[in-house]
Each structure stands twice: as structure tokens, then as C-alpha cells.
Amino acid sequence: MNTQVWSDFLQQNWLVIVIALIVLFVVLNLVKTMVKWALVIIIVVAVVVYSGVSLEKIKDVVNDVKTETVDTVKTEATNLMMKEAKEAKYAADAAGNFTITSPNLELKGQKGQDKVEVSLRGVSLGQWKISDTVQSFIAQSKNNSNVSSSK
Template identity: 85%
Template sequence: MNTQVWSDFIQQNWLIIVIALIVLFVVLNLVKTMVKWVLVIIIVVAVLVYSGVSLDKIKNVVNDVTTETVDTVKTEATNVMMKEAKEAKYTSDAAGNFTITSPNLEMKGQKGNDKVEVSLRGVSLGQWKINDTVKSFISEAKNNSNVSPGK
């Protein structure tokens, strides 16, 4: 969120914020039950709604953060894939399923599919399309495990 927007909001609505903080302080000190937390949440939501922060804006911020986080983790996984390619081990079964493991990465797929399931340090990163980086990782893992590329 833009700090300038918050700064302007605080300058324009400082009195309401002070009143809300006083009410919160009184509620926290006088009310000793679960109702206290309901009142606190209502007051905070009221101040946020009054400030013009909508649920759509909050949703957009959460989506942006999620997208950035996923992209960062995928980039890290790709870097790990390139660094650990020489340590990767390829195993396959008769059905065409294969698993590639390295110290921090695990990849599962099936021969003929254009997607693989990728996990980084035990955390699933979902299905990835097989791109050049993934292809070279698979090829290097096959070479490390002495598996012919046709299998």
C-alpha cells in the first residue's frame, strides 16, 4: 500500500483515529471476555472501512504478494535445479512414472506428459510445464543415474 495515502489519511482523520484508539484502550481494559475481541475487531474494521480501504483493495494486495512469493520461490527452485543437477538421481518404473531427487528438490512426472510435479525442500510448488531448464535437469539426472535417455 502507498505510504502517502496513509499519511494523508492520518493527517485528515487524526481526531477519529485518536478517538478510536481511546475506545480500544477502554474496551481492552474494561471488558474481560471474548466480547472484548469482537469489539476490537469491529472498531478496527470500521476505521479501515472509513479510511477507504475496501475488501477488493485488500484482496488485490494479497494476490500481488502471493504472485510475487510464488514467482520468487519458482526462481529459487530453478536456481536450485541448475546447481544440484549433478547430484540429481533419476528413478523410473515400468508404467513410465519417474522421480528425480536431489538434496533440496524432488520432481515427479510421467513419460509423455508435458508437466511435472516439483517440490522444493518438501514443499510442493505445483505442476510445471517442461521447459528447457527442466529438460536439462531430467537429462542430467538420467546421466547421473546411468539411465538411457530413451527410458
């Protein structure tokens, strides 16, 4: 969020904010029921609406944060794939389903499909298309399994 916008808003509306805070403290100290929280919510919503912050703007900010977080986690998982490829273990069943596990990652997929289910430290990251990095991770895990089974 733009700090300049908030700074301008606070400079222009400081009196309204101070009055809203005083009313909030009075409500919190005097009213002892659920009505207190309803009044608090109404006051906060009124200040937010008065500030010109629309729900659409809030939604955009939330979506931006979500997208950045998902991208960061995917980047971390991809980096871990490269680092943990030598420790990855490949296991497959007769139906063509396979599972690759490493200390922090787990991939599940089916032979011939172009997507795999990726989990990072037990948290699902959804289905990923098989990129060069994922393909390399799969190939290395197969080699690791072949080497360990031939010993």
C-alpha cells in the same frame, strides 16, 4: 501499498484514529468477556471502512503478494535445478513414472507427459510445464544415474 496514501490518511484522520485507540484501550481494560473482542473487531473494521480501504483493494494486495512470492520461489527452484543438476538422481518404474531427487528438489512425472510435479525442500510447488531448464535437469539426472550405475 502506497505509503503516501497512508500518510495522507493519517494526517487527515489523526483525531479519529486517536479516539479509536482510546476506545480500544478502554474496552480492553474494562470489558472482560468475549464481548470485548467483538467490540475490538467492530472498532477496527469501522476504522478500516472509514479509511476508504475496500475489501477489493485488500484482496488485490494479497493477490499481488501471493504472485510475487510464487514467482520468487519458482525462480529459486529453477536456480537450484541448475546448481544441483550434477547431484540429481533419476529413478523410474516400469509404468513410466519417474522421480528425480537432489538435495533440495524433487520432481515427479510420467514419461510422455508435458508436466512434472515439483517440490522444493519438501514443499509442493505444484505442476510445472517441462521448460528447457526442467528438461535439462531431467537429462542431467538420467546421465548421473547412468554414470553411477555403470561404475
